[in-house]
Every structure is written in C-alpha cells, then in structure tokens.
Amino acid sequence: MTGGSLSLSQISVRRSGRTILSIDHLTIPAGAFVGIIGTNGAGKTTLLKTCAGLIAPAQGSVRIDDVNLGRLGPWARCRLRKRIGYIPQSTEYNAELPFTVREVVAMGRTSLKPLLVRLDRQDYAVVDRWIETLGLGNRRDQTFRSLSGGEQQKVLIARAMAQEPEILMLDEPCANLDFNWKHQISEIIERLYRQTNVTVLMVSHETGVLPPACERIVLFREGRIVADGTPDAVLSTEVLRRAYDGAFRVVVAEGRRYTVNAEREGDR
C-alpha cells in the first residue's frame, strides 16, 4: 500500500452558526487503523464526512496523500475520492430498493470506470470474488432488502472492498446488530485490514467492536479531540471521566477493550 494518508489542519466545521468540529491538527499515516470514539454529537460522523469531502469546512484543509481536497475542481475531486471506500450509517442508504446483492457490490466498481463505460467481465470477477470472500455466495442473487442487518453490513463491506480503496471509512458499522453479528463484522474488518493494509478510520460508540488491530484511538467531545493515542492511553479511567463525565474502567478480553461503568460496580 503506497497511498492512503490523511491530514487535517486547522479544521473548523460550522452549522447553524455553531462550531461542530474543530481540529488543530490530525495526521493519519497510510496503513494505520484508527478508531474514532466519543459522546453523542461529538463530531465523529462529521469528521468522516469532512475527510471524504462530503462536508466543506469553513476553514482549514483536508489532505489525502498531500493533495488538498478543497482546492480541487469537481472532476479532480471525484478522481481522488476513488481511493475512499465509505460505509455510511444505515440512514444514509436506501435499503428498501430491490437491488440484488451482486448489484450492490458491483456499485463499488462504478467510480473506477469512466462515465459511459460499462462494467466488464473483469469488474464482475472482482465483485464475485468479494462476494465469496465475505461468505455471501448463496445470497448473490437475493435482494439486499431481504437480508438481515448483519448480512447487509457484509454486503456494504464487500462493496467498499470491490472498489480496492486505499482508505476505508466506516461509520458505526456494528450499530443495531446483535452481539454475535457485532463480533463477526468486527472480525471481518480486522481480517480485511490485515490482508490489504488499507488505511482504516472506524467510528464507533462501543470500544468493544474496535478490533485488536486498532492501534490508535481518537476520542472526541463537543467537536474537539480530547485524547489521541494508543488504546491503553486513551481508554484510561481518567481520560474517560473527562470525556463522558462518569467513572468507567476498561476490561480487556481477547485483545478487545470493553468499557464498564465503575460507579455501578462500586454500588454492588
């Protein structure tokens, strides 16, 4: 993997006259796995959207491999964004349409082909390979809408990987899933990261779904970075108290870090 680095400098995103994201400096080297956590409304999704150029900051610059996203025209911006695999929250895609699983995964190849050029056999070979890799072979011709939430998430991951991205942005990929699916999706993300060494930015409310491969966590509160470092450094009782206004401690199991409420534990 040669590309896939991200750099944000002096970023300020405003909405309705209020600053919702303010970052002095944040650099993510190519091939890193970074977990983004924080309170509700802390600016985690805004950060992803700003990195992908979906939200234009009021000031500051977003650079992908040293190319300033804000300085590009629409066509050049599209060319740069081909490197981004993006998995949004479920409210941002239309799961009710009768697209088949293969059609959804094939959408990952769209930006790799110029306008007016159809996907060819090679594209579909890549699509089918990712369908098989994610264990969706028997679901290939079923509609996306007929799948369970966990299976839909697998399809979205296959779609993003079919794009052969250098940066993979995941916005709450384990939200609204049962614990078995949360674990499965988290393991899939880790496996894909280790196989492809794609740069990963994973937003999550729950620390337990960040896989052991996640070697860095950035913690947000009210649009600002509260802590940025190794999971051990960020998920300390002191830092969590500052960010969440409560007493929490971290339980480590199989390389994953789960936060538990220390106050309630004390009550018992």
Add this chain to the structure above:
Amino acid sequence: MSVLLGQASLAIDPFFYTVIAAGAIAGASCGLLGAYIVALRLPFIGVFISHTAMAGTIFAYLFGLNPTVGPVLVSTIAAMSLAGIRPGRSRLDPNVALGILFSLMLGLTFLGIGLTQDSRTEILGLLWGSILFVRGESVVVIGVAALALAAFAMLFNKELKVLLFSRTIASATGVHETFVYALFLGLCGIILAVNLPLVGGLMIFSLITNPAAAAYQICRGHRAVVLASTLFGALSAVGGFIASYYLNLPTGACIVLASALVFALAAACRTFARRAD
C-alpha cells in the same frame, strides 16, 4: 352491441392509432422517469416540474412567445436547480422544499389564467391534458424525448444505480453524482414539459408514481424495475384510454385509475404470492 361494433370500427381509425401511440410513449416515458423519481423519494418533483412547465406555457401564451420552447427551458432550468438540494445537508427537507416551490408555481399558473383575456379552455386543458387532440408532430417530439431518456438511462446506468442506493456513498467514493443527477433532473424537465400538453399536470403525477411503485413491489433487480415500470406506464396510459373509449368516460380520469389499478394488482401479487426476494 351495435354501439360496440361502431366503436370497434372507430378503433382502427388512424386517428386513434396516433392517440394510442402518444399514450404509450407518454406513459412509458413517465414510467421510466418514475423508476428513478420514486427511488429518490421525490415524487413531488413530477408535480413541481409539470406545474413549472404549466406556468411557463401560460406566461409564454400571455406574452406571445413560443409555447413549447419557453416552458421546456423554464422547467429544465427549474429542475436542474434542484440538484443543489441534498437530504441532510440543508435544514429544509427536499420534499418540503418541493411543496413550497410547487405552491409557488401553482400560484403563478392561476395568476396567469386570471390575466388571460381570451378563452381559458386551452389553458385549463393543461391541467388534464388533451390526449384525444394529439397531433402527429407532438408524437414525434415526445418520441424523441423518450428516446433521449432511454439512452440516458442506458449510458449512465451504473452511476444512476449508486445514486439511487445512496447519494452519500456515490459522492464519497468518487462517482460523478452531482453531474449525473443534474443531467437527470434536466431531462426530467424536458420530458415533463413536452408531455404536459398531452397528459396534463395532474395526470403526470400518477403516471410517474403508480407504475414505478408497482414495479418496486414485485421486481428483483434494477433492470427488472426499470423495464416493468416503463411497461406499466405504457399499459396504464393505453389501458386507461381504451377503457375510457369503450365505457365513454373521461380519458384522463381513466388513465389515472388504470395506473392505480396496476399498483393495486402489483401490491396484491406481492401479498398473495409471498414471493421471496
């Protein structure tokens, strides 16, 4: 029976062939357009653009301008300007914005009607259209517009699919989403403006929504949806016309009811067949 025979002999009159051809083309165009509009959850777009074209036609009529070019231009520009409205990015929901714009165009339309000194029959005909009085050259115009839409749907098929699934994903991953969406809206403006004199502002809404909604009930895969919606649109228009002809009922109303019937049948199929997706 004699009446039926009499009408049956009328049915082979070339005049009615033109009407049926116009209905089939208009229905198919609206059905195809609807496959995208319904998936974008913007059914109001059809009403807004058709009323923009209607206001354009009336003011062109008032100022003595060309009655076709003016409305086509106005509705195309109005439609393309909607490309800037993105769900989640502005405080206004796109459908609310369309509702406000629609009421503005309706107000302008009735203001234009009020200012018209001459007979208002022709103008009021724009509400329901006048498919029975279609001329050969109109069929050619809507036919060319329909072919342009079909070509667009084929050429930009891969981009359109991502756009329908998620504009966020399309935009974030480098699909030329804004360009294709603006082109689509422009084409919407043209299709609706050229079909308006035939099917009318009110009927266009049902021909956009009902056939597409029916297709989404029973189809699997994007291609099947697009083909079924186009076919259902044509069937609604032609079936509605034939029903009105034999039952001696208003044509516009029969076409609207036929499109609603197509949706009801599709919904029933889905319910009773319990077809697995």
